Amino acid sequence: MGVRTPLFSSQPHLLFWEAKNESQPATAAAECHSKEEIHAVKHATVSARATKRALNFNAGPGALPLPVLERIREELLDWRGSGMSVMEMSHRSPEFDSINAAAEQKLRNLLGISEDYAVIFVQGGGSMQFTMAPMNLCLPVKPIDVLHTGAWTAKAIGELKKGFLHHIAASTEPEKFARLPRPDEMKFSPDASYVHICTNNTIEGTQWTTLPETVNSPLVADMSSDIASRPVDVKKFGVIFAGAQKNLGPSGVTVVIIRKDLAERADKNLPTLLQYRTHIKEKSLYHTPPAFAVYIVGLVLEWIASEGGIRGMEKRNDAKASLLYGAIESSGGFYSCPVEKSSRSKMNVVFRVAGGAAGSATAQNMETIEKKFSAEAAAAGLVGTPGHRSVGGMRVSLYNAVEHAAVEALTSFMREF
Numbered sequence: 488m489g490v491r492t493p494l495f496s497s498q499p500h501l502l503f504w505e506a507k508n509e510s511q512p513a514t515a516a517a518e519c520h521s522k523e524e525i526h527a528v529k530h531a532t533v534s535a536r537a538t539k540r541a542l543n544f545n546a547g548p549g550a551l552p553l554p555v556l557e558r559i560r561e562e563l564l565d566w567r568g569s570g571m572s573v574m575e576m577s578h579r580s581p582e583f584d585s586i587n588a589a590a591e592q593k594l595r596n597l598l599g600i601s602e603d604y605a606v607i608f609v610q611g612g613g614s615m616q617f618t619m620a621p622m623n624l625c626l627p628v629k630p631i632d633v634l635h636t637g638a639w640t641a642k643a644i645g646e647l648k649k650g651f652l653h654h655i656a657a658s659t660e661p662e663k664f665a666r667l668p669r670p671d672e673m674k675f676s677p678d679a680s681y682v683h684i685c686t687n688n689t690i691e692g693t694q695w696t697t698l699p700e701t702v703n704s705p706l707v708a709d710m711s712s713d714i715a716s717r718p719v720d721v722k723k724f725g726v727i728f729a730g731a732q733k734n735l736g737p738s739g740v741t742v743v744i745i746r747k748d749l750a751e752r753a754d755k756n757l758p759t760l761l762q763y764r765t766h767i768k769e770k771s772l773y774h775t776p777p778a779f780a781v782y783i784v785g786l787v788l789e790w791i792a793s794e795g796g797i798r799g800m801e802k803r804n805d806a807k808a809s810l811l812y813g814a815i816e817s818s819g820g821f822y823s824c825p826v827e828k829s830s831r832s833k834m835n836v837v838f839r840v841a842g843g844a845a846g847s848a849t850a851q852n853m854e855t856i857e858k859k860f861s862a863e864a865a866a867a868g869l870v871g872t873p874g875h876r877s878v879g880g881m882r883v884s885l886y887n888a889v890e891h892a893a894v895e896a897l898t899s900f901m902r903e904f
């Protein structure tokens with residue numbers, strides 16, 4: 488057992504460290520201190536513990552901003568004088584009420600969400616929204632139009648097939664979803680209940696830049712993998728939903744932004760928890776919320792604001808994406824991106840390794856080289872480069888919290904490889 492430290496240290500967040508590591512030379516701790524300070528935004532407590540952070544390109548859950556993680560650690564045992572962790576708080580307490588309300592307000596401020604929209608935090612992930620949206624918004628004999636652009640719209644369609652009238656307004660499946668539909672390919676129903684769109688296709692690496700003209704039907708957007716990465720005009724959407732685990736926080740909480748009048752379409756006999764209006768009426772506190780996740784979303788939003796808001800994120804993300812696509816394009820065909828240029832995502836960059844090398848790579852040896860690529864990248868601290876299991880290849884996610892320096896490290900690894 489380590490030497491016991493006083494129960495109320497002046498730095499309670501360091502208790503664990505002190506008890507276990509008191510023999511560590513002071514200089515090593517001081518070195519880590521200054522190294523981490525480079526990343527800290529504000530109010531971050533710097534740890535004395537040596538922490539080796541991976542350069543994290545995971546597709547979600549993905550990287551979180553280091554200052555956010557540090558703040559969580561700082562507040563873990565005692566949230567702002569409450570004497571407890573947010574994990575231990577009553578969700579009916581004034582403390583949690585303030586956390587919940589602040590998270591909503593920060594999202595409203597950052598995305599410019601007006602009062603005619605509700606912002607709710609629910610559970611069930613983006614996947615639950617594939618069911619909840621049609622249950623609440625589908626009108627009798629008015630089909631749901633879907634722009635089918637990949638694996639996640641396929642999942643949404645799978646739910647619609649369970650009993651909702653729907654229509655595929657466009658699909659790029661014949662081209663393996665390597666591009667988004669062109670305006671002349673989209674055939675909308677004149678009276679659709681709504682149009683389902685996935686603004687960023689996480690698996691295929693495509694992202695809408697111009698929204699389709701949908702006549703009179705509201706757009707319901709799965710923004711799971713690009714919310715808060717670039718400015719959006721919320722007014723153009725009826726509903727925006729997103730699991731938090733890519734750009735906004737940890738998994739466990741899903742953000743839904745919904746025009747209030749649309750929430751009133753739902754039959755009051757739907758299961759209570761599956762009605763948007765329940766969560767709107769109770770300000771996301773109808774039942775026990777994923778409180779810790781909501782708290783972290785609030786911190787991430789604060790971090791986004793401190794980094795120049797959504798425009799700041801867009802600038803960061805543009806720079807990272809052009810660095811990585813540039814490295815692919817300038818590799819003389821050693822790396823290749825299968826996605827048509829105008830449809831390429833700035834959040835998830837997919838590419839193949841050695842596909843075009845002398846035109847001789849068989850599918851099998853390409854896979855072998857790609858496995859070697861991801862293994863060597865991981866050994867160099869570059870984590871999360873393999874593509875989705877359904878499509879193979881490589882996929883690098885450049886969510887908000889991924890630092891430019893991480894992409895620099897990756898592109899220099901790519902040049903060496």
Ligand code: PMP
Binds near residue numbers: 611613615639688690
């Ligand atoms: N939609 C998109 C675009 C996604 O990327 C994901 C998750 N990767 C989902 C929906 C499903 O989200 P969840 O796992 O939170 O249900």
